[in-house]
Amino acid sequence: MGEAWIAGVGSTKFGRHPDRSLLELATEAGRAAIDDSGIPPERIGAVFVGNLVSGILTGQELLGPLVAANLGLRHVEAVKVEDACASSSAGVRLASHMVGAEIHRAVLVVGAERLTGAPREVFTTSMTAAIDGDTEAASGLTFPGFWALVMRRHEHLYGTTREQVSAVSVKNRGFGVRNPLAQFREPVTAADVLESKPIADPLLMLDCCPVTDGAAAVVVASPKLAWRHNSPAVRISGSALVSGPPRVADYDDVTVHDGTVVAAERVYAAAGIGPEDVDVAELHDCFSIAEIVDAEDLGFFPKGEGGPAIAEGRSRTVVNASGGLLSKGHPTGATGCGQLYELALQLRDEHPNQVPGARVGLAHNGGGTTAAVTVHVLERLS
Amino acid sequence: MGEAWIAGVGSTKFGRHPDRSLLELATEAGRAAIDDSGIPPERIGAVFVGNLVSGILTGQELLGPLVAANLGLRHVEAVKVEDACASSSAGVRLASHMVGAEIHRAVLVVGAERLTGAPREVFTTSMTAAIDGDTEAASGLTFPGFWALVMRRHEHLYGTTREQVSAVSVKNRGFGVRNPLAQFREPVTAADVLESKPIADPLLMLDCCPVTDGAAAVVVASPKLAWRHNSPAVRISGSALVSGPPRVADYDDVTVHDGTVVAAERVYAAAGIGPEDVDVAELHDCFSIAEIVDAEDLGFFPKGEGGPAIAEGRSRTVVNASGGLLSKGHPTGATGCGQLYELALQLRDEHPNQVPGARVGLAHNGGGTTAAVTVHVLERLS
Numbered sequence: 001m002g003e004a005w006i007a008g009v010g011s012t013k014f015g016r017h018p019d020r021s022l023l024e025l026a027t028e029a030g031r032a033a034i035d036d037s038g039i040p041p042e043r044i045g046a047v048f049v050g051n052l053v054s055g056i057l058t059g060q061e062l063l064g065p066l067v068a069a070n071l072g073l074r075h076v077e078a079v080k081v082e083d084a085c086a087s088s089s090a091g092v093r094l095a096s097h098m099v100g101a102e103i104h105r106a107v108l109v110v111g112a113e114r115l116t117g118a119p120r121e122v123f124t125t126s127m128t129a130a131i132d133g134d135t136e137a138a139s140g141l142t143f144p145g146f147w148a149l150v151m152r153r154h155e156h157l158y159g160t161t162r163e164q165v166s167a168v169s170v171k172n173r174g175f176g177v178r179n180p181l182a183q184f185r186e187p188v189t190a191a192d193v194l195e196s197k198p199i200a201d202p203l204l205m206l207d208c209c210p211v212t213d214g215a216a217a218v219v220v221a222s223p224k225l226a227w228r229h230n231s232p233a234v235r236i237s238g239s240a241l242v243s244g245p246p247r248v249a250d251y252d253d254v255t256v257h258d259g260t261v262v263a264a265e266r267v268y269a270a271a272g273i274g275p276e277d278v279d280v281a282e283l284h285d286c287f288s289i290a291e292i293v294d295a296e297d298l299g300f301f302p303k304g305e306g307g308p309a310i311a312e313g314r315s316r317t318v319v320n321a322s323g324g325l326l327s328k329g330h331p332t333g334a335t336g337c338g339q340l341y342e343l344a345l346q347l348r349d350e351h352p353n354q355v356p357g358a359r360v361g362l363a364h365n366g367g368g369t370t371a372a373v374t375v376h377v378l379e380r381l382s
Numbered sequence: 383m384g385e386a387w388i389a390g391v392g393s394t395k396f397g398r399h400p401d402r403s404l405l406e407l408a409t410e411a412g413r414a415a416i417d418d419s420g421i422p423p424e425r426i427g428a429v430f431v432g433n434l435v436s437g438i439l440t441g442q443e444l445l446g447p448l449v450a451a452n453l454g455l456r457h458v459e460a461v462k463v464e465d466a467c468a469s470s471s472a473g474v475r476l477a478s479h480m481v482g483a484e485i486h487r488a489v490l491v492v493g494a495e496r497l498t499g500a501p502r503e504v505f506t507t508s509m510t511a512a513i514d515g516d517t518e519a520a521s522g523l524t525f526p527g528f529w530a531l532v533m534r535r536h537e538h539l540y541g542t543t544r545e546q547v548s549a550v551s552v553k554n555r556g557f558g559v560r561n562p563l564a565q566f567r568e569p570v571t572a573a574d575v576l577e578s579k580p581i582a583d584p585l586l587m588l589d590c591c592p593v594t595d596g597a598a599a600v601v602v603a604s605p606k607l608a609w610r611h612n613s614p615a616v617r618i619s620g621s622a623l624v625s626g627p628p629r630v631a632d633y634d635d636v637t638v639h640d641g642t643v644v645a646a647e648r649v650y651a652a653a654g655i656g657p658e659d660v661d662v663a664e665l666h667d668c669f670s671i672a673e674i675v676d677a678e679d680l681g682f683f684p685k686g687e688g689g690p691a692i693a694e695g696r697s698r699t700v701v702n703a704s705g706g707l708l709s710k711g712h713p714t715g716a717t718g719c720g721q722l723y724e725l726a727l728q729l730r731d732e733h734p735n736q737v738p739g740a741r742v743g744l745a746h747n748g749g750g751t752t753a754a755v756t757v758h759v760l761e762r763l764s
Contacts (some may be wrong), residue, residue: 001483021516047625055437057518061511062466065628065753074642078625078754079472082462084444090461094476101383101483129443134403137441243429243460247445263455371447372460 004099004239006104006229006378007221008037009341014214014329015183016116016328023052025215026063026112027070029337033108033217034071038229044219045104046077048090048095050111051333053126057118067110072263077104083241083335084130084367085286088216089336089374093241095220105225107178111334112215123211127332130368132247137217141248144200144208146369147287150354151202154289157255158304162202166193167311168288169206172320178352181338183212183329193288207288212329216337218344234347234361238267238377246371255304259373260364267362268299271377275299278317278377279358280346282339284366285324295366298375317362321346321353336365336374347380386481387758389488389603390419391723396596396711397565398498404436407597408445408494409452411719415599416453416490420611426601427486428459430477432470432493433715435508439500449492450720459486464715465623466512466749467668469493470598471718471756475623477602487607493716494597505593509714512750515631523630526582526590528751529669532636533584536671539637540686544584548575549693550670551588554702558709560734563595563720565711575670578698592709598719600726616729616743620649620759628753631671637686641755642679642746649744650681654761659682660699660759661740662728664721666748667706672727676746677701680757699744703728703735718747729762 010032012025017364026049034041049063060066064078086113095107115123128137131146154160170190176182188206196205219231226233243260245251268274275298283298285291292306300317301309309315322328322342325335343361345351361378394407408431416423431445442448446460465472469491474482477489499503510519511527552572558564570588578587601613608615624657626641627633650656657680665680667673674688682699683691691697704710704724707717725743727733743760 001485005657014734023514023516052443055435055511056443058515059433059438059507059511060515061438061464062513062628062750062753065464065625065750068625069628069632069753073625075624075626075641077472077475077623079476079623080464082443082464083446083460090459093459097480097483097485101479101485103383103479103483125441125566129437129441130446131444132405133440133442134405154417162613241459241461242457243450243455244457246444246451250451259457283411368444368447369445371451 001100002102003223004096004236004345005068005223005226005233006218007039007106007226007233008033008219008238009344010036011181011216011338011341012214013181014212014331017213022112022114023066023070026067026110028109029215029217030067030071030108033219037219037231039106039219039221039225041073043211044073044106044108046098046107047073047300048091049080050091050336051080051113052082052084052087053129055128056126083372085332086336086365086367086374087333089365090241092218092220092340093239093374096236096239098200099222101222106219106221108219109210109337110217111337112333113333114213115331116209116213136247144203145290146248148200148203150293151289154255160307163190164307164311165288166190168291169193169326172285172324172326175353176320176323179323182323182327183210184327185207203287207329209286209325212331214331214334216334216341218337218340232348234344235381237271237379238378240266241374244370244373246368248369255293257293257297257370259370260294263373263375264298267377277360278362279319279360279361280355281317281319282322282342283319283364285320285326286330298364318355320346321355339363343378347378383482384484386478386602386618387605387608387615388600388618388722388726389421389600389608389615390415391726392418393563393598393723394596395475395563396594399595400499404494404496405448405452408449408492411555411597411599412449412453412490412492415601419601420490421468421601421603421607421613423455426455426488426490428489429455430473430475430491431462432718433462433495434464434466434469435511437480438508438511455763459730464498464707465754467714467716468747468749468754470755471670471747474600474602474621474722475621475756476616476620481602481604486516486748488601488603490601491719492599493719495713495715496595497593497713498595504589506744518629526585529671530582530585533671536637542689545572546693547670547690548572550673551708554581554667554708557626557703557735558705561705564705565592566709585669591668591712594713596713597714598716598723600719600722614730616726617761617763618758619653619761622648623756626752626755628750630751637675639675639679639752641752642676645755645757649757649759660744661742662703662737663699663701663744664704664724665700665701665746667708668712680746700737703737721745725760729760
């Protein structure tokens with residue numbers, strides 16, 4: 001297999017876009033990524049569009065051909081890919097296969113989602129698209145409910161405290177202040193988290209990512225094509241997409257997400273690194289407790305030690321310098337490409353919260369009850 | 383690139399399945415394909431699930447991980463792919479890339495759809511998911527409307543007659559009589575077509591495929607793995623996925639579908655054959671006129687001669703021996719895999735309408751306004 005690089009990235013602002021359609025957002029991000037890469041559009045052989053609920057909320061599918069046509073890309077392999085909140089990073093995984101195998105020299109991946117504006121009950125129901133409707137969604141399970149179960153169990157098994165979980169929100173909202181793409185740019189304190197209203201006990205409002213519109217895109221290309229066009233490229237040193245349990249009932253222990261564990265093993269092996277080598281990471285903090293679980297499953301800390309380790313700032317890896325989903329927002333299908341956008345800027349030394357000398361980045365994106373997991377390792381080689 | 387073979391196929395009956403969920407249908411077809419291949423499930427590295435409107439009609443997404451889990455496939459690359467009515471054949475295209483590049487030795491592709499039971503207006507609206515909602519769906523365009531435009535133009539430019547178009551329905555419904563998977567198993571006459579009620583002038587009811595539930599699946603595998611397990615395998619000699627115009631307004635001429643033309647060029651070049659070498663073909667006859675346009679764009683006949691050629695039985699290629707979408711039904715996301723199921727049986731000499739000595743098969747599947755097109759060439763080599 002040859003190498004696949006991220007040759008260009010683009011993103012809209014994440015937040016509320018009441019006046020713009022999904023296709024407009026997707027087209028803006030896709031065009032920005034192509035322009036950033038410097039690669040001529042006619043070299044792009046495939047387009048993957050990651051999206052979760054366009055069908056449910058607006059009735060629009062066929063996003064692959066529509067986005068391709070809007071960008072003037074003709075006769076390409078254009079497909080929508082859906083893996084719940086990991087949809088667009090799953091697209092990047094497929095793109096990295098295609099470019100690595102020299103099927104295409106360049107593949108565009110766009111993630112896009114419009115979530116705001118729907119009535120609350122419609123929005124909540126739409127999110128249960130990523131829970132098995134025949135079983136657990138029918139029983140009333142929601143994602144706040146799932147992560148509340150995880151938090152309760154983590155507290156019970158490891159003594160994780162409310163203060164430790166709040167520290168995730170405080171840290172990530174602090175990073176969000178300087179990210180111009182973030183939906184929330186005001187910091188919060190631990191007291192703010194504690195005083196925020198209950199959502200699904202023990203989760204409080206400031207433990208939860210917001211409802212967000214947005215689009216982000218990456219161009220995955222061969223190193224040769226990226227060099228020829230002087231792209232600001234970073235290498236994809238590891239890429240994994242792994243299915244995990246799609247139902248809570250399939251979990252042995254809801255504090256261990258084996259899709260993440262297996263994906264991490266695969267990318268570390270591919271990249272020839274370990275968790276200790278990661279300088280910057282974007283983890284799927286849809287809820288504050290999730291960052292703790294993710295960091296443990298990725299090997300940043302032993303299982304059960306994530307709470308105190310994050311609260312005490314023990315990690316050498318800077319996690320969610322973008323502000324994470326808690327600050328940036330979580331436009332589900334766009335989130336995976338959004339994380340890779342942030343990492344690419346870090347490795348290009350262009351990030352608003354730049355980690356000095358960052359050379360190795362890791363992105364972790366989860367869909368459903370961590371039923372679909374992607375992990376990517378990016379490296380700066382120059 | 384190495385070769386990719388279809389090592390096993392499976393299908394539910396196509397028709398009405400009021401008592402079975404989408405996941406049950408998908409699981410049945412997937413298991414049948416794995417069993418047919420004889421390949422141990424643990425060798426399957428990826429699962430693609432093709433579906434169009436599960437989200438819209440039932441609110442269920444995350445189909446990749448759910449189908450994988452239902453089949454006992456753990457830690458695989460599981461993704462839903464959507465390209466409207468070409469969703470599952472797009473999955474086969476991605477699978478053929480992956481197997482050809484030796485990324486995985488075996489990939490399962492399942493197409494599944496539940497369409498019956500929805501109120502008529504909900505169903506009609508759901509199908510416009512594959513038309514641009516910002517423009518043409520908002521103007522009232524539907525798929526019967528699109529193909530009515532195509533038929534009118536074809537009549538105008540080439541003198542194609544009502545009788546010639548009816549001949550497609552008569553032929554395909556005749557084939558459907560002996561296909562145990564088909565939704566319609568009664569033959570129709572040209573008089574029946576003419577007397578059926580108007581749908582979108584000039585299309586009549588018997589020009590239109592029905593509303594259908596069903597699932598079909600294929601296992602794409604390396605020849606080595608297929609041989610080792612004595613799979614009843616046929617070679618994928620050509621595979622193409624090509625984006626075409628996603629809006630009627632993007633067409634120069636609605637009687638020429640350039641996605642099909644380009645896909646055909648690519649697969650003929652890959653397979654080293656021409657249209658004259660195809661023994662059996664499954665073409666996307668969502669409406670009777672579509673088979674005429676498809677056959678022309680694939681080079682079976684010069685443009686404009688499809689009507690008389692089909693009516694007079696001039697083709698040496700036997701088209702839609704399965705009964706086509708007009709008899710089998712059109713469970714949108716499942717249709718592409720359903721066509722490949724039929725072709726595999728032909729090349730294995732196991733089809734209920736067996737074409738004696740069939741060695742080369744071609745499947746053509748279109749999504750939206752032929753906005754996503756797949757063409758596959760399968761060959762029997764033994």
